[in-house]
Amino acid sequence: MELSLLSLFMLGVVALTQTRAGSHSMRYFHTAMSRPELGDSQFITVGYVDDQQFVRFDSSSESQRMEPRAAWMDKMDEEEPNYWEEQTQIYRKNAQIYRRNLETLRGYYNQSQGGLHTIQRMIGCEVSAEGSLRKGFYQFAYDGHDYIALHTETLSWTAADTGAENTKRKWEPEKSIAESYKAYLEKECTHWLKKYLVMGKDVLLRTDPPSVRVTRYSGPDGEVSLRCRAHGFYPAEISLTWLRDGEEQLQDTEFIETRPGGDGTFQKWAAVAMAPGQEDRYSCRVQHEALAQPLSLRWEPEASSVWVIVGVTAGVLVLVTAVVAGAVILRRRNSGREAWKGPIRQQEAGPGGKLLQPQSRDECGEFSQGKGCVWG
Template sequence: MEPYVHLLLLGILVLRKASAGSHSLKYFDTAISLPGLGDPQFMTVGYVDDQQFVSFDSCSASQKMEPRAPWMANMDQDYWERNTRNTKIDAQFYRVDLETLRGYFNQSEEGVHTLQRLFGCEVSPDGSFKRSFYQYGYDGHDYLALDTETLTWTAIEPSALNSKRKLEAERRIAERQTAYLKKTCVQWLHKYLEMGKDALLRTDPPSAQIICRTDLDGGVILRCQAQDFYPAMISLTWLRDGEEQLQDTEFIETRPGGDGTFQKWAAVRMASGEVDKYTCRVQHVGLPEPLTLKWEPQPSSIWIIVGIIAVFLTVLIAGAVIWRKKNSDL
């Protein structure tokens, strides 16, 4: 990470996903005020693509930037000391920033407030710079963003105009951040991709299935579920008679599976007699070609149980007959 540049802002931000074939390096900072409990808690997490690789938490016992991916274990001591030092400086400035924003929003000293920053870069499949992002939010709302092309700041809400004016009065701040995002960030991203290539550049294809259930109104909900895939970029599309049903489809965001892979589902609702008209298309870089799935009714569980009991009784009766026959021969 670059040396800290004093900033005055922030809010809840969603981590952007790199488009298919590209790679990204991003950092997500969070500062939380703790009224009556001392300095705000400060946390930062670094991601290469969809994998966390470093983190820092001011409330942890170590008080250090720490590795979160096995391939980071070979970084030298200077790397960890430098990043720990810079992150602790960040934490102190975030304390001031929280106080500044509390004043902008005319808030009391009693409330808990959250200040966040998301920044990073993305490269194309050929390794060249593609885009960058540098955003802030405060108390769960977008607050301010840097335009690296014009070196100006975009105020997302009226209260951010104060921060916009202060930052644009110091043009060197935007220049410094832009230089980091377009050059230094890209250099580190290439380094991390080389170090962790076995984990970061792999492709694990998804396993997929369709789950069916009936809702209270008698309608049918089909859920197309994919899991065990990496990288996280995936497309699940419901089709009715070959036509995409984007507006009628409910999605969940792709989420970690807990083992280094990801999972996602998409659901669509229909009348009970229309199930045969729907198919799910699954597209992922790990698949040689898209998967097309259709709901296949499974045998009713009650009949499976009845079948098992019938087999058991048949065996039991046959055994009893044989036992009685043997005893009658004695």
């Protein structure tokens, strides 16, 4: 049951962790789940560079070790000989911390009957194309709802409810806690992100142009709509814009969010409604990093099944016929903040709910890819 919940959550994360064109991000998603039937908890961590998962740790696995989830991470033994052992020890320790945190938060919310509960955290950074830090992320949730988040510019905490106020009151007076997280985001997080981008450049820095087509649909009331569909592109950032007589129709356009295509690329569509006979006034403009210039498409009645595929190397457009056999439907779980639109945060508490003071880089802060303070 816990794994299926996490799977649904992560599908939403993949669809929503997009960055601006040319920029890159690294995020770690931590999830702790109580298991009343077993009398313990499960702790899972997954790491993403852009949309690519590259590491995973599961406290309920047989090995209980941090493991690679991308082929390019197999080179890490040569780059950092002690990397996997250090990461394993960090997350085994975090698994114990999260178990205590689950007990602490049950007390905050008067959940004395036990049951299934979750703590989630997202921590990470985004860098520009030049490699400078654009923003950092440090957010938590409890039982699927926002809990507390750090504003790295002001070093202040935002609590989502009265339960989270307990943690805020303990964390805010201790400025060193927020400062240590900010230092990690600005230094270590960006350092490791740049290192991973070099190691996985063949996958992470590639660009695949979109295949695009325009189709027409008729409604029962006689209204028609045109749909501009793009697929097979990477990275995920793309712009689909409908224009009527050259003017953008943003208010009349329906979008779906960019979502995984199942093969390492992405897909997206945008639709616009109109009265019959107006179709020739509309064009779809497509902009993507892999395109030398924006692509403009119109609906062609005699060629409605033709996909336009952009060849970057040749710099020309090639028309090919493709048959669409199905559609991929992904379920979104939550919507929320700009960078992470699903709940993921964590709290760390000591015995009796007392906040443990930072003692060293091994006890507090997000050092070495994810160590945490005990909190409450």
